[in-house]
Amino acid sequence: MIRIKNISKVFPNGFVALEDVTLHIGRGEFVYLVGPSGAGKSSLLNLIFRSEVPSSGEIYIDNFALNSIKKNQIPYFRRGIGMIFQDYKLLPRRTVYENIAFALRVMHYSRARIRRQVTQVLELVGLSEKLNHYPSELSGGEQQRICIARAIVNNPPILLADEPTGSLDPDTSWEIMQLLSKINARQTTVVVATHNKSIVDDIRKRVVGLENGKVVRDKELGPYEG
Amino acid sequence: MMTDFIFFLSEAITGMRRSGLMILISIATISVSLIVLGMFLLMSANIANLGDFMASKLEIRLYLRQSASEGGESDLRARIAKMKEVKSVKLVTRDQAWKKFQTNYPNMPLADWVRSNPLPDTIYVKLIDQKDIESMAAYFRRMDSLIDDVVYGGVIAQQIKTVSNFLRYSGFVLVGLLTLATLLIVMNTIRLTVIARQHEIEIMQLVGATNQFVRWPFLIEGLIIGSLGSGVSIIILKFFYVFFVQWFQDTIPYFPLMYDVNTLRTIYLMLAGMGVFLGVIGAFIAVSRSLKTTF
Structure with missing residues (x-):
């Protein structure tokens, strides 16, 4: 599903974000990427999402070899990946419905199909009645649910989350993680970058630890640390 | 779509x-x-x-000298009319031209500041073929001392x-x-x-x-x-x-x-x-x- 071989990422200013990282993530897995800020978690997600390119090494996602992917293929590649952000990245002037429908419009879906899928996904994240609200009228946890709904509305095989609970209180964080588990249970591969220790220790999944751009541990059902 | x-x-x-x-x-x-x-x-x-x-006006204008007499004019006209390239010849006297000018441009008070009629007698020559216009104009220029100046549409065009x-x-x-x-x-x-x-x-x-x-x-x-x-x-x-x-x-x-x-x-x-x-x-x-x- 996700195969990363000897990846390094060096920024033009000389900062080494990732160094010789090799990682395999199978279909339907749930993986935490943990580590302190600057350890390279976000860089790794950005490389998988192809919003950055590695300085060396190879990445294969499903059928796509990201080293040789053509620019005009990137949009089609991204349709197979849902991405969740700490800052939600919702459009403030659009309703909840519009924000989610946006992702399907891009794929030229018909109006009826868009309505059907948006309704379904809102049910899944439990916000059916907030259809016509604007993001500013929702709580942080609700906004994150909308962001998740947008990411999975077209059923992508992979879901990436960059600090999804970063700006949420513990209870809401817990709910969001439960939701991600639920999505994972539908055979979606989920990769979550986080430094939320209590979550990682409570909802036990595979843990990949990063420090200074290197993989320092990789444990099935491992706790946050060692 | x-x-x-x-x-x-x-x-x-x-x-x-x-x-x-x-x-x-x-x-x-x-x-x-x-x-x-x-x-x-x-x-x-x-x-x-x-x-x-x-350019579409197949016409050559021969401006005559002020001193030209009526007799010289009609003789000249007759000679031109006989040429095979010429379709028609028409004389417009200076008096006719002056009157026409004044009716056409009633707003121009030219008569107020020109004491006498400044226009010359003019012979209008129409040709059968536009092609001849340049050579004919050149010919008229040397043809007779009565002709002061030759103007044709070609130059202006x-x-x-x-x-x-x-x-x-x-x-x-x-x-x-x-x-x-x-x-x-x-x-x-x-x-x-x-x-x-x-x-x-x-x-x-x-x-x-x-x-x-x-x-x-x-x-x-x-x-x-x-x-x-x-x-x-x-x-x-x-x-x-x-x-x-x-x-x-x-x-x-x-x-x-x-x-x-x-x-x-x-x-x-x-x-x-x-x-x-x-x-x-x-x-x-x-x-x-x-x-x-x-x-």
């Missing part, structure tokens, strides 16, 4: 409503540029028309052609500069709506929108701006030209102004095309810069 189009259109309109004043300025700029361009085209068309008109060519080439430069200036303004206007939607574009790309998809609403916006701008310019030019033709006909009657419907339509179509071109190209460049920075 239809769903996409409605979406793009509504996106374009939302974008335009958000940057209202700049859009109006953009439309006005396109209008002004196209009006200048249109006036220029109308002027060229008129000059070309005048040249054609002059030639001069008008030179002027019209000059205008055409200087026009290319003018049109080029105007196009560039307009393009820059349109580009910057649409750039503003692009920047206002930078966030949106980024999210569109994150959820897998192709560049094409991101571009469309902005291209439609450019298309609308361009069409409105050229529409306004065409309406203004049409009124202006009708008014101008009337005013000119009143001031200088019988002047061969161009009001050929087809030529006018071509000019207006060119302006419309130019407006749409400017709007769409401006939008394309404006949005392309944003698409590059995101990757």
Whole structure:
């Protein structure tokens, strides 16, 4: 599903974000990427999402070899990946419905199909009645649910989350993680970058630890640390 | 396909409503540029028309010396009329010419400041074939001492052609500069709506929108701006030209102004095309810069 071989990422200013990282993530897995800020978690997600390119090494996602992917293929590649952000990245002037429908419009879906899928996904994240609200009228946890709904509305095989609970209180964080588990249970591969220790220790999944751009541990059902 | 189009259109309109004043300025700029361009085209068309008109007159004018006697004149006319290249010969005396001038230009108080009739007796020679006009003119110049000067449409037509060519080439430069200036303004206007939607574009790309998809609403916006701008310019030019033709006909009657419907339509179509071109190209460049920075 996700195969990363000897990846390094060096920024033009000389900062080494990732160094010789090799990682395999199978279909339907749930993986935490943990580590302190600057350890390279976000860089790794950005490389998988192809919003950055590695300085060396190879990445294969499903059928796509990201080293040789053509620019005009990137949009089609991204349709197979849902991405969740700490800052939600919702459009403030659009309703909840519009924000989610946006992702399907891009794929030229018909109006009826868009309505059907948006309704379904809102049910899944439990916000059916907030259809016509604007993001500013929702709580942080609700906004994150909308962001998740947008990411999975077209059923992508992979879901990436960059600090999804970063700006949420513990209870809401817990709910969001439960939701991600639920999505994972539908055979979606989920990769979550986080430094939320209590979550990682409570909802036990595979843990990949990063420090200074290197993989320092990789444990099935491992706790946050060692 | 239809769903996409409605979406793009509504996106374009939302974008335009958000940057209202700049859009109006953009439309006005396109209008002004196209009006200048249109006036220029109308002027060229008129000059070309005048040249054609002059050339179409198969006529040579022989201005006679003031001292010419009636007898010499009629003898000269008879000799010319006998030539095989000549179709007809007509004498217009200085008195006739003077009277005609005064009826044609009643507003010109020439008689007040010219004490006597300044016009010469003139023989108008019409030829059978336009080809002979130059050689015949040259011949008349040496033919008789009664003939003071020879003028034919060819010379004037030639001069008008030179002027019209000059205008055409200087026009290319003018049109080029105007196009560039307009393009820059349109580009910057649409750039503003692009920047206002930078966030949106980024999210569109994150959820897998192709560049094409991101571009469309902005291209439609450019298309609308361009069409409105050229529409306004065409309406203004049409009124202006009708008014101008009337005013000119009143001031200088019988002047061969161009009001050929087809030529006018071509000019207006060119302006419309130019407006749409400017709007769409401006939008394309404006949005392309944003698409590059995101990757």
